[in-house]
Amino acid sequence: MTAVDPSNADAAAAWDGPNGDVWAEHADMFDNGVARYLPPFLDAVALEPSSQVLDVGCGNGITTREAARRAAHVTGVDLSTRMLDLARRRAAAEGLTNVSFVQADVQIADLGDARYDRVISRNGVMFFGDPVAAFANLARTLRPGGRLVLLVWQTMADNPWFTAFRDAIAVGRQLPVPPPDGPGPFALGSPDRVRTLLTSAGFAEPDLVGLREPMYYGPDAATAQRYLSAMLGGLLTELDDGPRADADAGLRAELAAHLGPDGVTYPSAMWIVTARRR
Template sequence: MSDFSAVRVDPSNSGQLDTWNGDQGAFWADHAERFEDGVARYHPGFLDAAAIGPAEDVLDVGCGSGRTTRDAARRGASALGVDLSARMIDLARRLAEREGVRNASFEQADAQVHPFPEAGFDLAVSRHGSMFFGDPVAAFGNVGRALRPGGRLVLLTWQPLAANEFMTAFRTALAAGRELPVPPPDAPSPFSLSDPERVRHLLTSAGFTDVRLRGVNEQMYFGRDVEDAFVFTSHRYRDLVRELDDDTRARAFDDLRTSLAAHETPEGVWYDSAAWIVTARRP
């Protein structure tokens, strides 16, 4: 197990370190396969956008269980995956060893301040892992310095909350009539890189050029049937009902089941979603 107490972390990311080495990191590690299944339809297009070449050096930021890192290595690259979560890094290493992927390595690190080798990579990628930096300009600047001149940055980030049916449906069900707060647009959250103008401003401020966003829409998988999806989603979004009394929580869970049932198909429970593929270059 990684010793996260020794990880150098910017103070603005200390809360994220606590989160990802706490219950949330454990839940993601325990359900890594389900999370991979959830975004599986995005993965081929993201890899195509990255255009990973053989013998390239690739940095995967917020690598999670390491799927993108391993796939980069399978394409002939030498790939390093970094993540704040000790549990996820340990899992990524085990999966790479089990699958015989030898040119992928993993390190627990805060990409905002980690001393990557300067100009050490041809490509930096992040699939839904770049939205949680306390200081995104500093973080992307640090990643940019790790890229060689002309190096590429490819991100997959969520479009705004309103464009993502899965999140709006779950929030509506579990709100139980309340107005749930939405994180400020400049706070670390799944939607902190959802506004194209903000993305362009952050990346150009960090020294990147040729910043482009392309919208992609895919369905996300949440379970083989209603009950399977309910067990997963009710735990995944349990913080939304933590302060409710028992009766109100039960009503919220009933509403969640109703929503899941409305999205059940013979192939499982699916919701619409929307993301950006963001590309940029280091001059």
């Protein structure tokens, strides 16, 4: 790992550690879960054959690879060694030679001045310790008139899957709630906050388009439970055997209640955020 800003030290330790390991192990499940959002996101990115692209928080690399099929070159950047390794392997297996992957904290990394036509991110920019500094750094790496295109979660209230899973495994505990102003999954859920952060960082007034799609967790409740038990692992392993059994039963019942003809699904909502560098 190269330099990490102190405000991102905890995030780096998690993503270049147990969190990143879990996401790498379950890459296909997450990608399938939000697959309905990918086509409209790529349409909004509107790549051209000559485009130079930076993919922020690229994770296991699906957006990097999809962008590479439409652009001249795409650089994926992430904190996770494990996910970047998987991203490189998958890009190579697909014969993509116009991609590269870098491990860095984009809040402080030297990304090059006016280097990219697009900066994109699918669910990768909600965890910055200092979001204005991070987005200002991303603005600098865009060419004049270049565009930032983000796919981010709307508010926690608009994404009932989050509270449903946590409530199912709470078993009497008061679980911490991520703050709406981050860092956390819903840090960019408020349009007003998005506008304030991006204009403060050197972007023109952003445009936000709301999307609502079912979030997919597997073909049956048992598959969904295995996946979510891994994702919620830290909250489950801290329980003793009895409460852990209760949490498992609660999660199983919750998922079974959302099993339908398309598998286990939950309502979800995201923003596509588009902003030009001033």
